[in-house]
Amino acid sequence: MNNFSLLTTPWLPVRFKDGAMGKLAPVDLADENVVDIAASRADLKGAAWQFLLGLLQCSIAPKNRTRWEDVWVDGLSADTLHRALEPLEHAFQFGGETPSFMQDFEPLTGEKVSIASLLPEIPGKQAIKRNSDHFIKRGVTEYLCPHCTVLSLFSLQLISPEGGRGYRTGLRGGGPMTTLIELQEFQGNRQTPLWRKLWLNVMPQDIAEMPLPCSCDESVFPWLAKTRTSEPLTGVNTTPEEVNTLQAYWGMPRRIRLDFSSLHSGACDLCGTHSDELLREMTVKNYGVNYEGWRHPLTPYRLPLKEGIGFYSVKPQPGGLIWRDWLGLNHEGASDNNAEYPALVVKAVGAHSLKDARIGLWGFGYDFKSNKARCWYEHHLPLLLTENIIPHLRNAAQTASRNLSLLRSALKEAWFADAKGARGDFSFIDIDFWNLTQERFLTLIHDLENGWEPDDRLSKWQTDIWLFTRRYFDDHVFTNPHDGVDLKRIMMARKKYFTKSAEKQSAKAAKARKQEAAE
Numbered sequence: 297m298n299n300f301s302l303l304t305t306p307w308l309p310v311r312f313k314d315g316a317m318g319k320l321a322p323v324d325l326a327d328e329n330v331v332d333i334a335a336s337r338a339d340l341k342g343a344a345w346q347f348l349l350g351l352l353q354c355s356i357a358p359k360n361r362t363r364w365e366d367v368w369v370d371g372l373s374a375d376t377l378h379r380a381l382e383p384l385e386h387a388f389q390f391g392g393e394t395p396s397f398m399q400d401f402e403p404l405t406g407e408k409v410s411i412a413s414l415l416p417e418i419p420g421k422q423a424i425k426r427n428s429d430h431f432i433k434r435g436v437t438e439y440l441c442p443h444c445t446v447l448s449l450f451s452l453q454l455i456s457p458e459g460g461r462g463y464r465t466g467l468r469g470g471g472p473m474t475t476l477i478e479l480q481e482f483q484g485n486r487q488t489p490l491w492r493k494l495w496l497n498v499m500p501q502d503i504a505e506m507p508l509p510c511s512c513d514e515s516v517f518p519w520l521a522k523t524r525t526s527e528p529l530t531g532v533n534t535t536p537e538e539v540n541t542l543q544a545y546w547g548m549p550r551r552i553r554l555d556f557s558s559l560h561s562g563a564c565d566l567c568g569t570h571s572d573e574l575l576r577e578m579t580v581k582n583y584g585v586n587y588e589g590w591r592h593p594l595t596p597y598r599l600p601l602k603e604g605i606g607f608y609s610v611k612p613q614p615g616g617l618i619w620r621d622w623l624g625l626n627h628e629g630a631s632d633n634n635a636e637y638p639a640l641v642v643k644a645v646g647a648h649s650l651k652d653a654r655i656g657l658w659g660f661g662y663d664f665k666s667n668k669a670r671c672w673y674e675h676h677l678p679l680l681l682t683e684n685i686i687p688h689l690r691n692a693a694q695t696a697s698r699n700l701s702l703l704r705s706a707l708k709e710a711w712f713a714d715a716k717g718a719r720g721d722f723s724f725i726d727i728d729f730w731n732l733t734q735e736r737f738l739t740l741i742h743d744l745e746n747g748w749e750p751d752d753r754l755s756k757w758q759t760d761i762w763l764f765t766r767r768y769f770d771d772h773v774f775t776n777p778h779d780g781v782d783l784k785r786i787m788m789a790r791k792k793y794f795t796k797s798a799e800k801q802s803a804k805a806a807k808a809r810k811q812e813a814a815e
C-alpha cells in the first residue's frame with residue numbers, strides 16, 4: 297500500500313453543519329462547516345480529538361493569552377493553518393514505507409497477531425486459550441480499513457493498558473482519564489465549528505510551558521527514528537527532560553508494525569466502508585518506550601499525601617466518575633488521602649475571559665482491570681468557574697461521604713447478624729449513592745452560583761442528604777418481607793444510625809448557630 301499523508305488526505309470521519317457525514321483532511325480544519333468528529337466508536341472519537349489537538353498544539357499554539365484570544369475572536373485562518381502544518385508533513389505519513397505513523401522504525405521480528413488486537417475489548421490469546429471470551433467473541437473483527445486502522449492504532453498508543461511481560465503502558469499509565477473543555481454554546485448557537493471546539497483546548501505556549509518545536513524530529517514524534525527501547529538490562533526509560541515535552545501528545549509505548557503487504561478487499565469491520573486495502577495482521581514486540589515522570593496536559597493527576605509515592609493519573613473506576621471526584625478535576629485541592637490536580641488544559645482555560653461562550657467539562661476513558669477493558673465511561677459535567685464556592689462544595693462532599701459510611705454500616709447491620717464478618721462486594725451501595733445524589737449536587741452548585749447564602753444552603757443540603765440516606769436504607773431493608781428479614785435487627789440498626797445521627801446533626805448545627813451569634 298502506498299503511503300498517504302494524514303494531514304492532506306481526507307480521512308477523519310466528521311459531521312457537517314447540514315447533518316451530512318464525510319471525511320476531513322486536517323489541513324482543512326478551518327472550514328466552518330465542519331462541526332464534529334463522527335467516529336464509529338466513542339473511544340476512536342476521543343482519539344481523533346486528541347490527534348487534532350496534538351497537531352494544533354505542535355504547529356499553531358499561540359504564544360500567549362492575547363494571541364489565543366485573537367484567534368478566538370477573529371477566527372482560524374485556513375492559510376495560516378496550512379503554513380503551520382507544512383513542517384509536520386514528513387512525520388504524518390501512513391503506509392508500507394518507513395517512517396509510518398505510530399509504528400516502529402525498524403522491521404520487527406516479533407509475534408504476528410490479528411489487527412483486531414488494536415482494540416481493547418478484543419479477547420487476548422489467554423482468553424481464547426481459556427475459552428473465556430463470553431461477551432466479546434473472537435473473530436468478529438478481522439479486517440480494518442486504513443482510516444479506522446490509524447485511529448485504532450493511535451488510540452491504543454494513547455491508552456495502552458498492561459499487555460504482559462514488557463508490553464509497556466501508555467505515557468500516562470494504562471487507561472487514563474482524559475478531560476477536555478467542551479464548548480456547549482457560542483453566541484447563542486449550539487452548532488459550533490469543530491476548530492472552535494478544539495481551540496478551547498489548545499494552550500498558549502507560555503501558560504503550558506510548551507514552546508513550538510524547533511525541529512519536527514523524533515524528540516516529538518518517536519516513530520521518526522529508532523525506538524528508545526526498554527529491555528531490562530540494556531534499555532532506557534524516557535523522561536520529559538530527554539525528549540521534547542510535546543511528545544506527551546504522541547507517546548508510543550507499543551512497538552507495532554502493520555502488515556501492509558497482504559491487503560484484502562471487502563467491508564471494514566468497524567465502519568462498514570468498502571475498501572481494497574483492508575488490513576488484517578501486524579507484528580508486535582515488547583519493550584517499547586517506557587515513559588517515566590510525565591504529566592500529560594489532558595489528564596488530571598493525584599499526589600498521595602503519604603510521602604514517597606509520586607503523581608499518578610486519574611483513571612475511570614467501576615461505576616464511572618462520581619461527583620465527589622469531579623471537584624478535583626476542576627480545581628486543585630485535597631481529599632482525605634490525595635492532593636488533586638486538574639489537567640493542565642482545564643487550568644489554562646480558566647485564564648481566558650470568555651464572552652458569549654457556555655462551556656463544560658467532558659471526561660472519558662476506559663476502566664481497565666490489568667489488560668481487560670471492563671467498561672467505557674464518558675461524562676459531561678459543568679465546569680466550575682466560580683472559585684469562591686469551591687470550599688462550600690468540598691464541605692458538601694464531606695457531608696455526603698459521612699452519610700455514605702453511615703449508610704454502609706447501617707445496611708450491613710440490618711442485613712447480617714454478624715455485620716463485621718459480612719463478606720461480599722458492597723461497592724454497589726457507593727455507586728448508587730453517588731449517582732442518585734448527583735442531581736441534588738448540581739442543584740446545589742446552581743443555587744450557590746446564583747447567590748444563595750452558603751450557610752443556609754449547606755444546612756439544607758445536610759438535611760436533604762440525610763433524608764435521602766435514610767430513605768435509601770428503608771427501601772433496601774423493608775422491600776422483601778419473605779426473605780428472612782429480621783425486623784428487630786432492622787429497627788435496631790435504624791435507631792442506632794439514623795436517630796442518633798439526626799440528634800447529632802441538629803445538635804451540631806445548633807452549636808454552630810450559637811457560636812456564630814456569639815461572634
Ligand SMILES: [Zn+2]
Nearest residue numbers: 441444564567
Ligand atoms: Zn473503517
